[in-house]
Amino acid sequence: MxxxxxxxxxxxxxxxxxxxxxxxxxxxxxxxxxxxxxxxxxxxxxxxxxxxxxxxxxxxxxxxxxxxxxxxxxxxxxxxxxxxxxxxxxxxxxxxxxxxxxxxxxxxxxxxxxGGEARVTLAWTEPNARWDAAGVTTTAKASGGGFTLSGTKLFVPDAHVAQALVVVARTREGKNPEEGVSLFVVPTNARGVSVKLLPTMDQTRKLSEVKLSEV
Known part of the structure; x- marks a missing residue:
């Protein structure tokens, strides 16, 4: 072989x-x-x-x-x-x-x-510094046929130059921490999205804090 x-x-x-x-x-x-x-x-x-x-x-x-x-x-x-x-x-x-x-x-x-027309990043980690499903505390509440997201994502790569975020959020609580964890595509210019560039040691990899306030 x-x-x-x-x-x-x-x-x-x-x-x-x-x-x-x-x-x-x-x-x-x-x-x-x-x-x-x-x-x-x-x-x-x-x-x-x-x-x-x-x-x-x-x-x-x-x-x-x-x-x-x-x-x-x-x-x-x-x-x-x-x-x-x-x-x-x-x-x-x-x-x-x-x-x-x-x-x-x-x-x-x-x-x-x-086509080079958009950059999209994954917003997973939060200030609790956990990488597992139990660490997802950002909420996604059903509202008007869609969802309203609230929470903070930390160390999101290149969020400051992205046109959209794939946000990991929790729609419901369950016995299993993975229950209710969902993905949402959120444009960075949406109302309630705040992005702040963070200082990092590796300046070839830019990281940001993303705050979602009833997005």
């Missing part, structure tokens, strides 16, 4: 390495570390043109329809270049929508992500 990469994956690696050596030298990385945004719109557009923002999304949503091994090859090269910006955070948000979103949400957001 061959556990090596195939020819297409090695070609992807070579293409990514050449691109990142040209477009993401150390000077570019240091400049982005010194800025709040952590990336440039021009660089983000180039990632979209390479097809990398939609690499693992179905072609129906503008993606390339490739797999996670291909994604691993690409992200290895991104790590080699210490590429800054919201690629990984948008991947987290996009994959959550791909896995759990409605058809309408997939069509809207995955198409925008793949």
């Amino acid at each position: 061959d556990f090596g990469f195939n020819a297409d994956q090695e070609m992807l690696r070579a293409t990514a390495r050449k691109f990142l050596e040209n477009e993401c030298p150390s000077e570019f990385v240091r400049a982005r570390m010194a800025e709040d945004a952590g990336f440039t719109p021009e660089f983000w557009t180039k990632l979209a043109e390479q097809g990398w923002l939609g690499l693992v999304y179905p072609e129906a949503y503008g993606g390339a329809g490739l797999g996670f091994v291909d994604l691993t090859v690409l992200m290895e090269e991104m790590g080699r270049a210490v590429m800054p910006g919201p690629f990984f955070s948008t991947l987290l948000g996009g994959l959550a929508i791909l896995e759990a979103g409605s058809d309408a949400q997939k069509k809207e957001w995955l198409t925008k992500i793949a």
